[in-house]
Amino acid sequence: VIEARRDPNRSFYERPAAVREWAAKRELEPPERSLLALLGPVLPGLRMLDIGVGAGRTTAHFAPRVREYTGVDYSRPLIAACQARFGGRPGWTFRHGDARSMPFLPDAGFDLVLFSVNGLDCLDHRGRLAALAEVARVCRPEGLFFFSSHNLDAVRLALSVRRLARDLRATRAPGRFALSLGRRVPPQLLARLANPPAGSLVARDWAWISQGWPPGSACGTYHAKPGEVDRQVRAAGFTLERVFLPSGAEVGYRESLGRAQDLWLNYLCRRAAAAPGRA
Numbered sequence: 479v480i481e482a483r484r485d486p487n488r489s490f491y492e493r494p495a496a497v498r499e500w501a502a503k504r505e506l507e508p509p510e511r512s513l514l515a516l517l518g519p520v521l522p523g524l525r526m527l528d529i530g531v532g533a534g535r536t537t538a539h540f541a542p543r544v545r546e547y548t549g550v551d552y553s554r555p556l557i558a559a560c561q562a563r564f565g566g567r568p569g570w571t572f573r574h575g576d577a578r579s580m581p582f583l584p585d586a587g588f589d590l591v592l593f594s595v596n597g598l599d600c601l602d603h604r605g606r607l608a609a610l611a612e613v614a615r616v617c618r619p620e621g622l623f624f625f626s627s628h629n630l631d632a633v634r635l636a637l638s639v640r641r642l643a644r645d646l647r648a649t650r651a652p653g654r655f656a657l658s659l660g661r662r663v664p665p666q667l668l669a670r671l672a673n674p675p676a677g678s679l680v681a682r683d684w685a686w687i688s689q690g691w692p693p694g695s696a697c698g699t700y701h702a703k704p705g706e707v708d709r710q711v712r713a714a715g716f717t718l719e720r721v722f723l724p725s726g727a728e729v730g731y732r733e734s735l736g737r738a739q740d741l742w743l744n745y746l747c748r749r750a751a752a753a754p755g756r757a
């Protein structure tokens with residue numbers, strides 16, 4: 479309980495409203511569809527780990543196609559939702575656990591690890607590096623790791639008043655305009671107040687962006703530049719192979735390093751081969 483109180487993101491995902499919200503989501507995101515298409519014929523041979531599985535949105539699409547499927551989440555109510563929906567199917571396992579330390583999972587036990595919809599960004603810098611090291615431990619040599627992460631290069635856009643004004647102008651019906659105004663403006667103002675100016679944030683390699691006021695009281699998310707993501711995954715023992723936009727389209731790796739203005743990017747990484755003489 480103490481740990482949950484200290485971690486506002488985790489508490490956020492333990493609320494009944496979070497369970498309702500994530501249980502209502504059923505479709506794959508376009509980059510996840512690109513991953514499915516890319517893996518195609520090899521899927522039936524894979525042992526898959528789905529970290530931050532939520533209420534099982536991705537389970538429904540991946541688990542029936544792979545050899546073995548394990549879902550992990552640090553929110554007990556979300557894992558309970560997965561168990562209620564999918565429990566009892568042979569080869570499908572759900573575990574309550576934290577990506578930073580998963581001692582219940584074997585070394586090199588998975589061919590494919592997924593951490594979707596910026597789940598990794600719930601963690602602070604130290605936690606993120608611990609989670610990457612833990613993913614590297616459980617992923618077999620040459621196994622794959624697919625995850626999404628907020629793009630710090632796009633933070634100016636995320637906090638931009640001009641973008642907010644454009645979005646609001648796009649809602650033409652007066653009722654919808656008022657609704658959008660109520661929903662979008664207070665969080666946008668709070669986010670601006672809770673964070674250093676966007677100009678100083680974009681000068682950094684990574685930053686913690688608080689979503690509310692006072693800073694630290696509500697959810698925050700880690701944002702990183704693609705070059706920093708590349709460095710982090712390399713330090714953990716992966717090679718960054720492909721980058722996907724939210725549309726599902728692949729973006730040239732060089733182009734993603736500094737030019738992509740999408741709010742989040744999806745990264746496909748491969749674990750290094752085993753050192754000669756090692757299993």
Ligand SMILES: C[S@@+](CC[C@H](N)C(=O)[O-])C[C@H]1O[C@@H](n2cnc3c(N)ncnc32)[C@H](O)[C@@H]1O
Pocket residue numbers: 491500503529530531532533534535536550551552553556575576577578593594595596597598600601
């Ligand atoms: C944005 S939600 C996405 C849920 C699900 N992957 C989906 O796309 O439907 C992020 C999920 O990551 C989980 N999560 C965040 N940090 C985690 C951690 N350190 N260990 C395990 N799960 C974590 C949250 O509880 C939440 O379910």
